Amino acid sequence: MLSINNLSYHIGGRALYENASLHIKPKDKIGLVGQNGTGKSTLLKLIHGDYQPSQGEIQKSKDCTLGFLNQDLLSYQSEDSILDVALEAFKETLQLQEQIDKVLKQMETDHSEEIINRLAHLQERFEANEGYTIKSKAEEVLEGIGFSTEDLSRPLKTFSGGWRMRVMLAKLLLEKPSLLMLDEPTNHLDLPSIQWVENYLKNYEGAVIVVSHDQIFLDNCISTTVEVSRKTLTAYPGNYSFYKKEKEEREEIQQNAYENQQKMIKDTERFIERFRAKATKSNQVQSRVKALERMDRVDEVVSDEVAVNFRFKFSRKSGREVVGLEEVSKSYGDIKILENTSVRIERGDKIALIGANGKGKSTLLRIIDGSENIQGERHEGFNVIKSFFAQHQLEALNVNNEILQEMTQAGSAKTETELRNVLGCFLFSNDDVFKKIKVLSGGEKSRVALAKTLISEANFLLLDEPTNHLDMQSVNILIQALQQYEGTFITVSHDRHFIKGVANKIWYIEDHQIKEYLGSYEEYADWKTRQEEKEINSRATSSPAKKVKEKKSQVSRNDTEVQQAKKELKKLQREMELLEQKIMDLEIEKEELEGKLADPSIYENEQESAGLNEKYAKLKKEEDSLTKSWESLGEKIDGLQEMV
Incomplete structure (x- = not known):
């Protein structure tokens, strides 16, 4: 269907491709992967005809x-x-509709056989093009990628850039070209929309070539992975996970071959050096010299993977409770976001807030931050130090600063060496740190802003779409950094690979309530699938009479029991707050005692050190007891919350 043969393309004096080849067949589903700057988007533009090859051809x-x-x-x-x-x-079907409308208008005054035959011919073509279903098809695709029914009549210009991009995606999907090329299509999609597009592409009749940093998206909708690396294109017959495994095996073989060849080269060079001056060995020496000259050298493997050792420093640890929301409501005019919802973030929580756009995820993040007005109560725990990352912070970077200068002004009191080490983790090495912010790409600016967030010594991070504009390598670096982070964080993200790597709790907003799943994203996804299957089966098997009975039963719940449960719930929540305060006080006392026990001079007085150790043991025992009571109270509260 499409062939790329010996393609070369140069930008200025730099070669982006040299003799690269690729053959795309009908129904191929190709994922184009590689580091930023290797030319993935450029290849799509070359195929589309926006750029012309320096050499070679695209047929x-x-x-x-x-x-x-x-x-x-x-x-x-x-x-x-x-x-x-x-x-x-x-386009063609719409033109047919216009022609049909004109003919119908003519038929008001012209009843000739010719005009009737023309109408019949046009209607036959219109039906062959499935003209009566195009509107429903367009509605299905638009709603599949996140638009509501009410949105469909709104002018395109009233939507933000990201939503306009969705409309362009819908239009392309409806056009059904032989080869559909998508450059980072998930950048502007929420999780339900990404999953809808995955399913659509899997069943797409034509060929697809997609550039994406979303690893799970690639796994779910491609069957071939093409790596852009070292100015060429290398195809792997499988999805992204297969590619990673296969590449690792290929690189292991290549590295072994490289090491074996290097050993042989050194042995040969030693032979040449040793016998160069001996006339009796001159033929053998010359033979080996020529062999070295003719040898095809095996390249050493240069790994794309970066191992991050990112040390976070806290000036102080937060209390057990970080932020609590009680009976919080939030609306924008008639648009209700939250209604009388309560939730609690505890020290050590790694929360991913997921779901469709428009549900209020970013609003909730600002509520947790304390920067959004609400009805209800928000209370912040003891010793909480926050740091908030959002996309608008990219604009807050001083474009005239160098990267290192921008980091220095973050106020972390880190030395230049420490800041360079942090920047190295985010792929800024050597002289890169002296680049001006204004010359950086969107992804590079994101990495700088993230690095500033992470050096803030905060013990509570709020991260709004931190993987936007990051390539795969940068996403993996962020995952590693957050895995080493010992504080608390909540992140809004649609990147499932990122969520799987960092979250131990999943939050989502449903019916204006904050819902919580205690577990990893994989466990949540499995649970969600089972719930949906149960709901489908329940709808299929439930008779109308049974539904009426269930509804009456639900309406007739004992109001007195509900009221009693509410009173008991408030009582237990007060007990919980008192208990948490006691635990925090104990932790402070324990930290003071640990400081004393860390002083070597204390052990010069055996009686005093023994007394301190005994006191420390008692405090720990008391803390364990209080923690068990806290857990027991938590279970009771959860049970009551389900009742009310």
Whole structure:
């Protein structure tokens, strides 16, 4: 269908591709991967014809049509509704509809056989093009990628860039080109929309080539991985996980071959050096010299993986409770976000807040931060030091600063060496640290802003879409850094690979309530699937009479029991607060005692040291007892919350 043969492409004096080749067949599902700057997006533009190769050729069959989603489409504006913009995918069918409308108008005064035959011919073509279903198809795709039914009539220009990009994606999907090319399609999609697009692409009739940093998205919708590296294209017959495993095995073989060759080269060079001056060995020496000159050298493997050893420093540890929300409500005019919902963040929680856009995830993050007005109560725990990362912080970077200068001004009191080590973890090495912020790409700015957040010595991080604009390597670095983080954090993200790597709790907003799942994302996804299956089975097997009975039973719940449960719940919550305060006081006392016991001079007085150790043991025993009571109270509270 499409062949890339011996492609070379140069930017200035730099070669991006040299003699690269790739063959794309009908129904191929290809993921294009590689580090930033290797030329993935450039390859799509070369295929589309936006750029011309320096050498080589790109050939496509006559019936091959191209559809290209790229970031340039963010600027597209229109007064038309998003439904009408999406319907532009059916250009020929819409033209037929216009012609049919004109003929029908003519038939008001012209009843000739010719005009009737023309109408019949046009209607036959219109039906062959499935013209009566194009509107429902457009609605299905638009709603699948996150638009509500009410949104469909709104003009495109009233939506933000990310939502406009979704409309462009919908239009491309409806056009069904032979080769669909998508450049970072998940950047502007929420989790339900990403999963919808995955399913759509898996069943797509044509070929697909996609550039994405979302590893799970690639795993779920591609069957071939093409790596862009060292100015060439290398195909792996499998999804992203297969590629990672296969690449590791190939690199192991290559590294062994390199080491064996290097040993042979050294042995040969020693022979040449040793016998160079001996006339009797001159033929053998010359033979070995020529052999070295003719030898095809095996390259040493240079790993793309970066191991991060990121040491976080806290000036103080937070109390057991970090932030609590009690009966919180939040609305924007008639749009209700939260209603009388309560939740608690405890020290050590690693929370991923997930779900569809428009549910209020970023709003909730600001509520937790304390920067959003609410109805209800928000209380912050003891010794909490916050640091908030959001995309607008990229704009807050001083564009005239160098990277190192920007980090120095973050106020962390770290030395230049320490800051360089941190920047090294985020792929800024050597002279990179002296680059001006204004020359950095979006991904590089994100890495700088994240690095500033992480050196803040905060014990509580709030991260809003931290993986946006990051490539795979940078996402993996962030995962490693957060895995080593000993504080508390909550992050909003649609990147499932990132969530799987860092979260021990999952939050989502449903029916204006904050819901919590205690476990990893994989466990949550498995649980969610089972719940949906149960709901489908329940709907399928439940009779109308049974539903009426269940509804009556639910309505007739004992109001007195509910009221009693509410009173008991408030009582237990007060007990919980008192208990937590006692535990925090004990922790402070324990820390003071630990400081004394860490002083070597205390052991010069055996009686005093024994007394302190005994006191410490008592405190620890008391803390354990209080913790058990706290856990027991928590279980009772959870049970009562389900009742009310």
